[in-house]
Amino acid sequence: MRTISLVTQKGGAGKSTLASSLAVAALEAGERVCLIDMDAQATLTLWGKTRGEADVPVIAASAGKLNAVLAALEAKGVTLAIIDTPGADGPAASAAMAAAQLNVIPARPTAFDLWASANTRKALKDMRGDYVFVLNQCPPAQQSARVDEGIAALEAMGGLLSPLVLARVDYQEAARRGWGVTEYNPGGAAADEMRALWASLKKRLKAKAPRAANKAA
Ligand SMILES: Nc1ncnc2c1ncn2[C@@H]1O[C@H](COP(=O)(O)OP(=O)(O)O)[C@@H](O)[C@H]1O
Numbered sequence: 150m151r152t153i154s155l156v157t158q159k160g161g162a163g164k165s166t167l168a169s170s171l172a173v174a175a176l177e178a179g180e181r182v183c184l185i186d187m188d189a190q191a192t193l194t195l196w197g198k199t200r201g202e203a204d205v206p207v208i209a210a211s212a213g214k215l216n217a218v219l220a221a222l223e224a225k226g227v228t229l230a231i232i233d234t235p236g237a238d239g240p241a242a243s244a245a246m247a248a249a250q251l252n253v254i255p256a257r258p259t260a261f262d263l264w265a266s267a268n269t270r271k272a273l274k275d276m277r278g279d280y281v282f283v284l285n286q287c288p289p290a291q292q293s294a295r296v297d298e299g300i301a302a303l304e305a306m307g308g309l310l311s312p313l314v315l316a317r318v319d320y321q322e323a324a325r326r327g328w329g330v331t332e333y334n335p336g337g338a339a340a341d342e343m344r345a346l347w348a349s350l351k352k353r354l355k356a357k358a359p360r361a362a363n364k365a366a
């Protein structure tokens with residue numbers, strides 16, 4: 150089982166949005182996916198209730214229970230666990246970072262998000278966690294200096310996952326139905342983006358040992 154955590158101290162960066170749409174894209178690509186909701190706001194738990202299907206289970210977990218939850222999922226044959234975290238430092242974010250083979254740090258192309266990313270990256274470096282950035286909610290005119298600056302900052306900090314994720318209403322329309330963007334509008338640009346993002350993540354994860362092997366090492 151591979152475990153990914155979406156982390157950043159900044160609220161609104163897109164952790165829950167990307168977690169839900171990536172989960173669905175991965176499901177469609179053949180993974181057995183489970184979402185783990187560590188945020189007291191319970192965004193993904195509500196998303197799962199709205200969805201009303203068992204194909205992408207959402208489990209709420211506290212920091213103290215996380216490892217037991219992950220072990221149980223692995224025993225059940227889940228191949229991908231995606232952990233959504235609160236937008237603040239604390240035990241939940243720390244536990245999620247420690248449990249993940251790869252941490253995904255979403256950031257909007259704004260100074261405040263980029264500064265928050267640097268803090269999150271420092272926390273991950275201190276615990277020797279692996280991480281990659283995703284630039285989210287980019288304006289449609291991609292050549293803007295603000296986006297270029299974001300790309301340069303995140304690349305300099307240690308890697309930006311492709312593609313860039315643009316601000317698109319599909320993400321909001323899918324979320325309120327309990328869907329991923331690939332279900333809401335399979336032929337749309339947001340769906341293409343999420344399928345490509347999952348493909349990049351999968352490639353990035355391939356080099357990593359599965360969780361059980363990590364533990365034994
Ligand atoms: N790529 C995107 N395009 C449009 N809206 C987005 C996108 N990503 C996130 N949003 C919106 O931004 C807001 C914050 O996103 P959310 O996923 O809740 O962030 P977080 O979980 O990091 O706090 C939500 O209203 C969500 O619908």
Ligand SMILES: [Mg+2]
Nearest residue numbers: 164165188192
């Ligand atoms: Mg959230």
